[in-house]
Amino acid sequence: MIDAEEELVAAPPVAAARRRLRAGHPALLLAGIVLAALNMRAALAGVSPLLGEIGAHFHLAAAASSLVTTIPLIFMGLGSIVAPKLAARWGTEAVLCGALVALCGGIVLRIAPPVVALFAGCAVVGASIALLNVLMPGLIKRDFPERAAGMTALYSTAMILGATVSAATAVPLENALGGWQGSLVSWSLLAAVAAVVWVPQALLTRRGTGHGTPAATTAPAPQDGPKLSRSPLAWQVTLFMGSQSLIAYVTIAWMPTIFTDHGMDKAAAGLVFAFSTLVQMAGSFVVPMLAGRMRRQRLLGVTVAALMACGVAGLLLAPVAGAWLWAALLGTGQGGALGLALTMMVLRSGDAHTAARLSGMSQTGGYLLAAAGPLILGAVHQVTGGWTVPLLLLLAVCAGIALLGMGAGRDRRIGDGRRA
Numbered sequence: 001m002i003d004a005e006e007e008l009v010a011a012p013p014v015a016a017a018r019r020r021l022r023a024g025h026p027a028l029l030l031a032g033i034v035l036a037a038l039n040m041r042a043a044l045a046g047v048s049p050l051l052g053e054i055g056a057h058f059h060l061a062a063a064a065s066s067l068v069t070t071i072p073l074i075f076m077g078l079g080s081i082v083a084p085k086l087a088a089r090w091g092t093e094a095v096l097c098g099a100l101v102a103l104c105g106g107i108v109l110r111i112a113p114p115v116v117a118l119f120a121g122c123a124v125v126g127a128s129i130a131l132l133n134v135l136m137p138g139l140i141k142r143d144f145p146e147r148a149a150g151m152t153a154l155y156s157t158a159m160i161l162g163a164t165v166s167a168a169t170a171v172p173l174e175n176a177l178g179g180w181q182g183s184l185v186s187w188s189l190l191a192a193v194a195a196v197v198w199v200p201q202a203l204l205t206r207r208g209t210g211h212g213t214p215a216a217t218t219a220p221a222p223q224d225g226p227k228l229s230r231s232p233l234a235w236q237v238t239l240f241m242g243s244q245s246l247i248a249y250v251t252i253a254w255m256p257t258i259f260t261d262h263g264m265d266k267a268a269a270g271l272v273f274a275f276s277t278l279v280q281m282a283g284s285f286v287v288p289m290l291a292g293r294m295r296r297q298r299l300l301g302v303t304v305a306a307l308m309a310c311g312v313a314g315l316l317l318a319p320v321a322g323a324w325l326w327a328a329l330l331g332t333g334q335g336g337a338l339g340l341a342l343t344m345m346v347l348r349s350g351d352a353h354t355a356a357r358l359s360g361m362s363q364t365g366g367y368l369l370a371a372a373g374p375l376i377l378g379a380v381h382q383v384t385g386g387w388t389v390p391l392l393l394l395l396a397v398c399a400g401i402a403l404l405g406m407g408a409g410r411d412r413r414i415g416d417g418r419r420a
Contacts, residue, residue: 035194041163049270066378072126077367079130168274226415242369276327283335301405307333
């Protein structure tokens with residue numbers, strides 16, 4: 001992830017307020033982190049099982065329906081660029097609180113009657129999640145330096161748990177609340193609760209700074225760092241991140257629809273999708289630990305690509321009969337690929353500053369690349385009238401991930417002079 005705190009030096013009153021907050025209100029800070037993490041994927045995962053109903057309500061074709069998942073990804077990439085600037089001006093805690101308020105509003109906006117409100121709400125949701133994505137890792141590293149690994153595992157698990165529960169309950173909530181609108185808007189309550197928890201933290205850390213006073217200044221950056229745009233290794237890591245994200249968000253957008261188009265009950269399709277999301281925790285936990293103990297991660301790159309390819313091939317050959325197996329393979333491969341991508345941002349960098357810059361390049365470029373996946377596959381599905389060609393395209397992406405993993409998994413560091 002991009003680490004916004006890497007480039008910032010807090011103003012003295014803000015730094016003092018943060019020390020008091022950590023010492024006097026640790027439970028409040030911990031609750032805020034967990035609640036924010038629960039919101040980081042829930043608003044996206046709950047859409048997938050309902051995509052057919054949303055498209056039918058607004059009379060959208062498959063390609064247009066995919067914009068419901070594509071637009072958030074575009075704004076997740078764009079929002080990553082402005083997050084550090086907002087944190088420098090207002091402080092990390094205030095921006096996190098504002099992001100959760102905006103997320104709540106974006107979720108509500110998605111169910112407004114005109115279709116333009118649906119897409120505008122998707123944009124607000126994506127930009128809000130981008131701020132959470134960027135600011136959370138730096139906040140954990142700053143406030144829990146001795147327990148950063150454990151806290152990262154906690155917030156990552158909460159993030160996946162939020163997505164899993166959202167996907168599993170989407171159809172039951174639709175039935176209980178009288179339609180897809182009630183199911184989608186229900187997640188605004190979780191965002192609102194999280195925002196309320198962050199309000200006192202935002203106020204505490206801003207107290208003492210004068211009107212118009214920045215919360216932080218930008219730290220001096222090294223002037224002789226490697227130029228990432230000219231590094232093949234940096235591009236391999238970025239494309240690996242983007243390609244695995246493309247697979248992940250295509251799955252979020254279309255997996256339940258693939259199952260229902262082949263005759264599976266809508267509620268069952270939502271549960272299978274939720275299961276696939278849940279088992280991502282296994283891959284995201286195991287693969288980074290293995291990667292950190294290996295000089296080369298090429299085998300891991302090929303393995304996670306192969307797991308995803310097997311899951312996609314299963315969807316192609318017997319989507320309903322082996323649904324739970326394909327979901328397990330895809331989920332394990334996706335979780336492992338994400339964990340490996342994040343780990344390689346550190347392993348392929350020679351210092352913390354380069355790692356932060358590579359994270360920014362990979363995350364921004366990765367989300368923008370991933371945004372093309374649901375839209376393109378939705379258009380291909382619309383043109384061909386089936387899922388065979390879209391799934392074959394996904395298999396080609398899996399092959400590309402394996403090749404990128406071979407390159408990004410080399411024992412190299414960006415800027416070490418060995419064609420990196």
